[in-house]
Amino acid sequence: MRWIHFSSPGAASAYGILDDDHRIHEVRGTPFGEHEPTSKVHRLADVKVEVPFIPRTFYAAGLNYEKHIREYAQKQGLPVNLPARAEIGYRAVNALVAHGEPVIECVE
Numbered sequence: 001m002r003w004i005h006f007s008s009p010g011a012a013s014a015y016g017i018l019d020d021d022h023r024i025h026e027v028r029g030t031p032f033g034e035h036e037p038t039s040k041v042h043r044l045a046d047v048k049v050e051v052p053f054i055p056r057t058f059y060a061a062g063l064n065y066e067k068h069i070r071e072y073a074q075k076q077g078l079p080v081n082l083p084a085r086a087e088i089g090y091r092a093v094n095a096l097v098a099h100g101e102p103v104i105e106c107v108e
Contacts, residue, residue, distance in 0.1 A: 003031045006047040013050050016042065049099035058093050061086040 004024055007013040015031060016024035022044040029035030032053070063086040073080045097103055 003052075004044075005050040005052050006042070007050055008042055008047045018044065051096045051098045054093050054096065056093075058091045058096065060089055060091050063087075 002018040004016050004018045005013060006016060006024060014026050015029070015035070016026045017037075018024050024042040024044060024047065026038045026040035026042065027035045028038050030053075063083065066082060069082060070080050072078075
């Protein structure tokens with residue numbers, strides 16, 4: 001079962017189950033609690049895929065971003081300085097980006 005969080009024009013975001021034919025069968029509720037199917041079916045191509053869920057706390061592991069570290073160092077003309085072990089850091093939940101949305105780079 002593949003859950004998806006999505007929104008469609010003129011409707012609030014919802015959860016659904018994605019089938020092999022790229023159709024989303026909308027559910028009432030969430031994958032984390034009680035849920036039941038509705039009669040609504042959406043084509044994947046017709047919806048916006050949203051962030052799967054907004055956690056209360058969001059942490060990032062530094063070694064997951066080796067490509068980003070290399071790209072940033074190259075842009076800045078700096079040597080690549082990869083950490084020896086994963087550095088864990090808190091991130092604000094507004095740092096999460098849905099599928100297809102641009103990543104906004106903040107330059108200090």
